[in-house]
Amino acid sequence: MTPDHLLSTLHSIVGAANVLTGDACAEYESDWRRRAHGKARCAVRPGCTAEVAEVVRACAQAGVPIVPQGGNTGLVEGSVPDTSGEQIILSLRRMQAVRTIDPANMTITVEAGCVLQTLQEVAHEAGLLFPLSLGAEGSCTIGGNLATNAGGTQVVRYGNARELCLGLEVVLADGQIWEGLQGLRKDNTGYDLRNLFIGSEGTLGIITAATLRLYPQPAAQLTAWAAVPSLQAATALLALSHRHLSAALTGFEVMSQEGLRLVDQHYAHLRVPMWRETPWCVLLEASDSESEAHARAQFEHLLETAMEDGIVTDAIIAENIRQAHDLWHIRESITLAQAAEGPNIKHDVSVPISRIPEFVTQTDAQLQALAPGLRLINFGHLGDGNLHYNVQPPAGADAAAFIAAHEAAIGDVVYRSVHRFGGSISAEHGIGTLKRDQLPLYKPPVALQLMHTIKQALDPQCLLNPGRVLER
Known part of the structure; x- marks a missing residue:
C-alpha cells in the first residue's frame, strides 16, 4: 500500500477531518515536558472501536507503525512518534463516552479517551467514588492511565490503576477486537489477559474501553x-497512621523543604505552611465511613500521639473542603514550581518503605559529590514507597548545560542506588523511550526474555508503539 493509498484509506475510515497532517499534527508530536519532538506521517482520530480496528488493519497491511496516544501527559516519552515521519499517531481523544454505569455492581464502563476528571464527576453524581487521582486528572485519559498503570495519591488505600480495572476492550495488532469488559470480580478461566495489557504502554494492543471499580463515597474526608x-x-x-486509621488512611504524601521552597517562591499566594521550620512535611488524608466527627477524633488522636512520640513537631487539620483542596494544591504544585524554576531531571522510583530514609541519605550524598550545588526535590507517595526523586540544577547555573553534562551520570547514580536498595526504576510513570535502555x-534476563516473547507473539510485525519499553 503506497503512502497516498494509506492516507486515502484512513480518510475513508475516520473522515478527512480526522486525519491531520503537517502543522495540524504538531500538537500531537511533542510530549508534555517538551523534551521529545517527533514527526508523524499523520495523526488519526477514530471515533469508535470499530474505526480503531479498521485503522489498525490498514496500517498492518501497509506495514506502518502506530503510536497510540491519550491525553499525552506521560513523562517517559512513550506517546509521541520518532523523527522518521513514518509513524502514525492514533489519538483516542474523540472516544470519550461513558457507556454504562452499574451502581449495583459498583462498576462503570468508559471509552479510552474519557478524561479522568470526567469519570470522577460522573461517579460522584451517581453517589459513588472513582478513587484514582493524580495531578494531570483534568487532561489525562483512562486509556493512558491503564496503559501506564498510573498510580497517584490514593494508592495506599485503593491501589494503582491495575487494581481499579475489572475488564478491558482491546484492539490487537492485526485489528481483531478482544471484548473483555465483563465487570466480574472473579473469573478464573485461564490467563489474565486484562493484566497483560495494563501497563504495556500500547506495545501489545490498543485499549479502547474499560470497566472500572467504583466505591461508596465516604461519609467524611479529612486532610492534615x-x-x-x-x-x-x-x-x-x-x-502510626496505619495503626490508628487502618483502611481509613487513603493518602500519605511526603514533601522536602526544597520542593516546598520552590512552591513558595513561584506561587507565594498558596501560603505553604510550616516549610521554613522543618526539613520535611507530610500530607495525610483519611476517609471515614461513619461521620466527620468520628474522622476528626481519629485524626486528632493520631497527631497528638505523634507529637508525644516526637515524630511530628507541628500539624494542622483542614477545617473545610476548601482548605483541604488548598493543601493538596500545594503538593500538586511542586512539579509546576520545578518547571517554573527551569529544566530539571525527574526520577520516578520505588523503594521498600522501610529503606527509603537510608536510600535518600546515601543517594543525596552521592549526587552532591558528583555535582556540588545541585538541588534535590524529593516528594511523593511515601504510603506506597514511591518517590519522585528529582534534581534541579544549582541556583544560577545554565540549566540546559548542566543537564546535558550531568543527566546520564545522575541517572546512573540514582538507578544503581534504587537497585541496591531493592527498588524499581519506574514506580508509576512507565518505561517509554526515556528508560528503555536502562531496563x-x-x-532479570528471564523476565526480559518473557517480555520479548509476549511482544513477538502479539505484535509480530512490531508495529504497536515500536521502540517503547523494549528495543525493537
Missing part, C-alpha cells in the same frame, strides 16, 4: 498537614 523532623520520622508517622540493566 504535618511537619516532621526527618524522613525516618515520616516513615514512623506512616506506621535491561535492572530487569
Whole structure:
C-alpha cells in the first residue's frame, strides 16, 4: 500500500477531518515536558472501536507503525512518534463516552479517551467514588492511565490503576477486537489477559474501553498537614497512621523543604505552611465511613500521639473542603514550581518503605559529590514507597548545560542506588523511550526474555508503539 493509498484509506475510515497532517499534527508530536519532538506521517482520530480496528488493519497491511496516544501527559516519552515521519499517531481523544454505569455492581464502563476528571464527576453524581487521582486528572485519559498503570495519591488505600480495572476492550495488532469488559470480580478461566495489557504502554494492543471499580463515597474526608523532623520520622508517622486509621488512611504524601521552597517562591499566594521550620512535611488524608466527627477524633488522636512520640513537631487539620483542596494544591504544585524554576531531571522510583530514609541519605550524598550545588526535590507517595526523586540544577547555573553534562551520570547514580536498595526504576510513570535502555540493566534476563516473547507473539510485525519499553 503506497503512502497516498494509506492516507486515502484512513480518510475513508475516520473522515478527512480526522486525519491531520503537517502543522495540524504538531500538537500531537511533542510530549508534555517538551523534551521529545517527533514527526508523524499523520495523526488519526477514530471515533469508535470499530474505526480503531479498521485503522489498525490498514496500517498492518501497509506495514506502518502506530503510536497510540491519550491525553499525552506521560513523562517517559512513550506517546509521541520518532523523527522518521513514518509513524502514525492514533489519538483516542474523540472516544470519550461513558457507556454504562452499574451502581449495583459498583462498576462503570468508559471509552479510552474519557478524561479522568470526567469519570470522577460522573461517579460522584451517581453517589459513588472513582478513587484514582493524580495531578494531570483534568487532561489525562483512562486509556493512558491503564496503559501506564498510573498510580497517584490514593494508592495506599485503593491501589494503582491495575487494581481499579475489572475488564478491558482491546484492539490487537492485526485489528481483531478482544471484548473483555465483563465487570466480574472473579473469573478464573485461564490467563489474565486484562493484566497483560495494563501497563504495556500500547506495545501489545490498543485499549479502547474499560470497566472500572467504583466505591461508596465516604461519609467524611479529612486532610492534615504535618511537619516532621526527618524522613525516618515520616516513615514512623506512616506506621502510626496505619495503626490508628487502618483502611481509613487513603493518602500519605511526603514533601522536602526544597520542593516546598520552590512552591513558595513561584506561587507565594498558596501560603505553604510550616516549610521554613522543618526539613520535611507530610500530607495525610483519611476517609471515614461513619461521620466527620468520628474522622476528626481519629485524626486528632493520631497527631497528638505523634507529637508525644516526637515524630511530628507541628500539624494542622483542614477545617473545610476548601482548605483541604488548598493543601493538596500545594503538593500538586511542586512539579509546576520545578518547571517554573527551569529544566530539571525527574526520577520516578520505588523503594521498600522501610529503606527509603537510608536510600535518600546515601543517594543525596552521592549526587552532591558528583555535582556540588545541585538541588534535590524529593516528594511523593511515601504510603506506597514511591518517590519522585528529582534534581534541579544549582541556583544560577545554565540549566540546559548542566543537564546535558550531568543527566546520564545522575541517572546512573540514582538507578544503581534504587537497585541496591531493592527498588524499581519506574514506580508509576512507565518505561517509554526515556528508560528503555536502562531496563535491561535492572530487569532479570528471564523476565526480559518473557517480555520479548509476549511482544513477538502479539505484535509480530512490531508495529504497536515500536521502540517503547523494549528495543525493537
